[in-house]
Amino acid sequence: MFLMTTLTLSCVLAATPEQTSEASSFRLQTTTEAPHLAASLSKLRVAPAVFQDDSGQSNASMDLSESDGGSANSSSDKAKLASGSGNVPAFGTEGSMRWTIHGGWGIDVHGSNQEVMGGVGMQYFIVDGFAFAPEVNLWGFFQTGSDAFGGSLDLLFEWHFIRESTWSLYGDFGIGLLGTTANVPYNGSEFNFTPQAGLGVTFDIGNNNRWYAGVRWHHISNASLYENNPGRDSVLLYTGINFPF
Numbered sequence: 001m002f003l004m005t006t007l008t009l010s011c012v013l014a015a016t017p018e019q020t021s022e023a024s025s026f027r028l029q030t031t032t033e034a035p036h037l038a039a040s041l042s043k044l045r046v047a048p049a050v051f052q053d054d055s056g057q058s059n060a061s062m063d064l065s066e067s068d069g070g071s072a073n074s075s076s077d078k079a080k081l082a083s084g085s086g087n088v089p090a091f092g093t094e095g096s097m098r099w100t101i102h103g104g105w106g107i108d109v110h111g112s113n114q115e116v117m118g119g120v121g122m123q124y125f126i127v128d129g130f131a132f133a134p135e136v137n138l139w140g141f142f143q144t145g146s147d148a149f150g151g152s153l154d155l156l157f158e159w160h161f162i163r164e165s166t167w168s169l170y171g172d173f174g175i176g177l178l179g180t181t182a183n184v185p186y187n188g189s190e191f192n193f194t195p196q197a198g199l200g201v202t203f204d205i206g207n208n209n210r211w212y213a214g215v216r217w218h219h220i221s222n223a224s225l226y227e228n229n230p231g232r233d234s235v236l237l238y239t240g241i242n243f244p245f
Contacts, residue, residue: 088208088244092131092163098123102135102240106218109233113143113185115218117238121156129160133172145186152178152194166204170214173197178220185232189222202242213239 089096103118119137126132133156141148154176162169176194183189200214218236222229 097245104238106234106236146182148180148182150180210242
């Protein structure tokens with residue numbers, strides 16, 4: 001028994017230094033791939049450009065231990081973002097895209113019928129200053145007879161014929177498809193076409209975002225697809241905010 005105990009203790013003591021040596025030789029290595037990973041993550045776009053600071057991409061691989069320099073670069077990047085600079089294209093640049101949130105109110109030019117609308121839209125600039133600008137809108141019609149509610153897909157084009165760095169003047173035109181819960185006008189139909197055209201203005205409000213407002217001639221007609229086609233012409237006033245993608 002004494003001999004077996006002695007042999008067991010000897011084995012344990014012999015093994016301990018080797019394990020200790022292996023443990024002491026382990027070191028946490030700093031990966032050289034970290035800057036590349038940071039650069040890749042900085043290019044990941046998960047929101048429209050209005051919420052991103054693309055101007056800081058070139059600094060993604062800097063040494064994080066240089067806290068003073070990083071702080072200065074961060075301040076510079078924030079200043080660029082606030083002024084709307086960086087990698088966000090200038091307003092109206094060919095190939096750029098923007099999106100809108102808007103609302104409006106209109107009145108029948110031949111009566112007291114009224115309409116209200118709200119929706120979202122997109123702009124794709126085919127060439128500098130000229131954009132395809134579809135909208136999806138919800139409508140409420142308060143009119144003689146039954147009131148009606150509905151939705152429309154409006155396929156519009158915009159031409160910013162005066163385009164400055166902080167403002168622009170534009171004309172728009174197009175046609176839409178409108179479906180409603182009751183006839184619009186009351187003696188018309190529940191499905192209509194909506195030819196429209198107008199003028200508007202945009203103003204830069206910072207960070208490359210724009211407030212805009214305009215007026216449109218807004219026509220409602222079923223193009224004689226139904227027996228009755230009284231039609232309606234309204235003056236539509238609208239406003240909204242325009243953001244870069």
